[in-house]
Amino acid sequence: MKISDLPYDVVLHILVHLPVVDIVHLLSASRALHSLKLEERIWKDASARYGVCDSTFLGNRSFYIVYTRLLHVYAPLVGMWAGDHSFTGHLIEFRLDPGDNGETGSIVGEAWKFRSPEPEDSDDSQVEEHPCFVCAIKIGFSAHPEDDPDSEGLVRISCCPDTVTPNDVHAGHIHVLSETTQSTFLHTRSGTFKHPDFPEAPLDAWHDKSRAMPRLRPTPQATVDQTSLLLPHPRPRAPVLFAAPSDVPKPAALSISCEFGCLQSHAPVLGFPNRTPYPSRYYPLRLAPSPAVNPFAREWQxxxxxxxxxxxxxxxxxxxxxxxxxxxxxxxxxxxxxxxxxxxxxxxxxxxxxxxxxxxxxxxxxxxxxxxxxxxxxxxxxxxxxxxxxxxxxxxxxxxxxxxxxxxxxxxxxxxxxxxxxxxxxxxxxxxxxxxxxxxxx
Ligand SMILES: [Zn+2]
Ligand SMILES: [Zn+2]
Ligand SMILES: [Zn+2]
The missing domain is CATH 2.40.128 (Lipocalin)
Structure with missing residues (x-):
């Protein structure tokens, strides 16, 4: 029996559960599987699982292209991600933008931004603000399939600062960073101290370990040790953040960047000089649903x-x-x-x-x-x-x-x-x- 003789929902089940395998590569390697490319119903079903039922604003591409090139790899991004930026942290929320007549559909990552308080409002404005969503990165196709250099559909990742015109696109990057024992330390007059890791058990309940990473091959992360840079300055005038290995393992993480460094500008400014050379790591953030139980009811917990x-x-x-x-x-x-x-x-x-x-x-x-x-x-x-x-x-x-x-x-x-x-x-x-x-x- 050939795999292409299997009922299509069985084939679909196998395909959507494939691990980090390049599904496109797999399909081209087997002649039997190759014929599945033409089974639009499989790819339409697979795309519908991610909420994509219409590819009009994805340049009318086939669902085979939409699923294998975009959704299979990048749909796991959809949701909240918490960055490990020293002291401040940083949140990015990815969602699927179905597109409209003005804008091509994409998976869009938006940074959460809060206003910095003014000195005069620190006393009376005790109510939190809702975040502003600042477009940080987009993952999608070109508006017109005929612009693609290959007929298979090329996924484009771009940063989205306000200043960029359609002719002046910044290339964005999404990478999966391998696990690491890299930590950040604070070098001060009274000694050097490890900055809290993020995530670090047992204070890591926010980390959603059940969510998958994008299906990209992880980029190995070499650990950096900057301890020798500090030797000439045993008692620095101001505390400095530097990199050194620790015994705290951190799982694989997401890195999000723009070739011109735009994304750093979305994160809050830090008052300490920061010597660390590595990219920020983002981890899936748990968003527990809120049950509609009155806290004064007996069943409340x-x-x-x-x-x-x-x-x-x-x-x-x-x-x-x-x-x-x-x-x-x-x-x-x-x-x-x-x-x-x-x-x-x-x-x-x-x-x-x-x-x-x-x-x-x-x-x-x-x-x-x-x-x-x-x-x-x-x-x-x-x-x-x-x-x-x-x-x-x-x-x-x-x-x-x-x-x-x-x-x-x-x-x-x-x-x-x-x-x-x-x-x-x-x-x-x-x-x-x-x-x-x-x-x-x-
Ligand atoms: Zn605002
Ligand atoms: Zn890259
Ligand atoms: Zn940029």
Whole structure:
């Protein structure tokens, strides 16, 4: 029996589960499989699994081309990715843009951008901002198939800065970087310290290990050791970030770049000089769905808070927090997916025990005056919050008492008892619930 005699859904099942194999190469290597190219129904079905049912705005290319060249390789990009940029982190969201009369369809990667707060609004604007989506990279076909140098359809990757005209396209690059033990260290007057890795167990609940990488051959990553560069400067005037190997393994990751370096300009600016020569690594970010359970209903559990939340961290602006529930330890943890020079991405921002807690009367009054105002119902959990001086060096970190109040299924407040301050957290509900374009940070 030939493979081409198999029912097409069986063949499809085999093909879509092929690992990093180049599916196009496989099809051309076998004459029996080659005939499958003409079975548009197979490729249309395979494309429909990724939501592509129409190739009008993909230059009317065949579904064989659309699937094998674009979707099979790059559709795993669709979703959220968290970058390991030192201190700040960085988020990129990929989605499938079906295209329209003005624009060719593509897989588009958009950077999340938040406004940097002004000094005068650090006191009163306690509500987080929604992200702006800044186009960073596009993966697709040319608008006209006749422009392709080969009849098979060539996937083009380009960066999308506002300044680029159609005749002046920047080549973009998507690579899968191999696993690595490369780490970043901070060289300071009081010694050198490893910067928290990202991801680093056990604070890696945000990392979605079930999501696949694009089907590209991984680029090997040699580890860099810049320790010798520091020897002439044992006590630097200002802390410097440098590269050295560690014993913390990081899995394969995505790298996203433009030949002219445009993508770095989307990430927040870092105040520390950074000597590290390697590209930023992006990892799949878990987006836990939000169950519609009222937190004051009997069936509610702390696990229902799992997912991505946004909060306005005063002078640092809006940051993204992954809330994780550890059932065994009965603890609810806020993990920073993006961070700042005081408490960086990858660090714990707070950690509370979900056993019911009692308040003493003065705490109770303080909480009501500040954090709970008119709220009638809430759940209160006690724990610690992380603060640090700039640099997050081990001796700078402090763990101060906090009380977390669950206000609704989409709102938390964390009251920092020593500071007499509180932060509001709102669940990130996805981008469809709001207008997609805003102009306040352009
Ligand atoms: Zn490349
Ligand atoms: Zn560019
Ligand atoms: Zn904006």
């Amino acid at each position: 702390p696990a229902h808070l799992t997912g991505l939340w946004l909060s306005f961290y005063n002078m640092h602006g809006t940051e993204c927090i992954f809330v994780d529930w550890d059932a065994a330890a009965r603890r609810l943890r806020g993990l920073k997916v993006t961070g700042d020079e005081h408490v960086p991405r990858g660090a714990l921002t707070w950690d509370v025990c979900t056993d019911p807690c009692a308040l003493d009367p003065s705490e109770h009054q303080q909480l009501f005056a500040h954090a709970l105002d008119e709220k009638r119902e809430y759940r209160l959990y006690r724990g610690v919050g992380t603060t640090s001086q700039r640099g997050f060096l081990p001796h700078q970190r402090e763990y101060t008492p906090v009380i977390l109040a669950v206000i609704s299924r989409n709102e938390l407040r964390v009251f920092w008892l020593d500071e007499g301050d509180y932060l509001k957290y709102h669940r990130y509900e996805g981008r469809s619930t709001r207008p997609e374009r805003c102009h306040h940070c352009e």
